């Protein structure tokens with residue numbers, strides 16, 4: 024049987040697309056392999072949010088393409104870099120066979136077939152968004168896992184000035200509720216207990232669907248599926264998070280006590296330049312309402328440091344927002360100019376790299392302290408942990424997550440996998456907790 028090796032860079036959306044490709048290629052007879060040297064087909068699913076993944080792609084292809092000199096091998100680049108660069112990638116890498124964007128994932132088998140006889144580029148967006156084909160096949164690699172991703176939406180209609188996603192994933196299309204529910208039920212039937220609904224801006228879910236079901240309605244419907252024990256979602260836009268979604272944290276007990284709510288900056292001036300369409304006060308009000316609905320809610324966020332024109336005062340506003348919101352984790356990065364994004368026009372106000380690095384270091388160091396403080400305060404508490412499996416590092420230790428998405432390691436055995444175990448926290452590190460089953 025032919026073997027496919029899929030290398031995934033980037034976000035959960037890419038993880039999910041890679042799973043769909045494994046499923047679709049599986050129907051065509053391909054078996055997934057973890058060993059690139061064993062593969063007949065290699066697909067690199069790329070990300071273009073920051074510059075690093077582009078460098079990673081070049082270095083990965085630099086290792087894989089020479090294999091083609093020794094034996095037959097089909098090599099494809101998929102995902103956001105493929106969408107942005109299209110046929111330029113074929114010129115840059117003369118032995119590359121296939122380039123296709125995120126909208127073509129459902130056609131992966133026919134594209135791979137076509138690439139056996141000619142070099143292929145497919146970066147067309149699906150033009151009829153009303154009939155956008157969300158693949159329903161399940162990732163064979165997800166079997167036996169406790170958690171799974173389910174896409175509810177593709178693309179984004181926002182135009183945040185730093186973001187490349189609207190160009191790489193196209194306009195926003197929501198997946199019909201019945202399709203989402205069917206996939207959730209199929210995953211639960213396979214033993215999945217924790218579902219994460221994914222989309223670029225889940226809070227605008229359904230605005231173009233018939234009957235306009237909102238995201239809150241979707242949360243209620245998925246929450247009601249028997250067997251769903253933990254419900255999570257990614258990613259939210261603070262502007263679009265309405266009171267009905269906030270109320271879900273009061274009304275839906277299996278909705279996880281963790282919310283990733285990207286803020287990007289604590290300065291209203293920077294938020295305006297980013298075209299985020301909310302203010303610091305609106306964001307903090309939302310945080311207060313969420314905590315009123317679910318007092319133990321764990322908040323995490325995304326922050327961009329050194330956006331063009333960011334002054335010392337703007338950065339201090341981000342630091343003070345970190346104190347007020349008490350994020351228990353954040354993805355913080357220095358601003359990375361992306362091709363074709365509106366923020367490129369602001370580059371004459373670019374912040375000097377040394378200033379950006381110093382600010383980022385200060386933000387991350389304070390973030391780490393807050394995490395340590397939050398985790399120290401959990402020592403002695405008993406938290407329910409859904410066990411995911413053995414620890415990758417310690418023999419005789421298992422790991423799992425709390426509802427608040429805290430990773431907890433504790434002595435245990437594989438028989439605990441998929442079980443809720445009450446764990447007394449004995450030690451807090453910056454990113455994980457240590458404990459013992461009680």
Ligand code: SF4
Nearest residue numbers: 179181183186188223
């Ligand atoms: S909402 Fe998110 S995906 Fe959409 S443009 Fe803004 S940052 Fe990008």
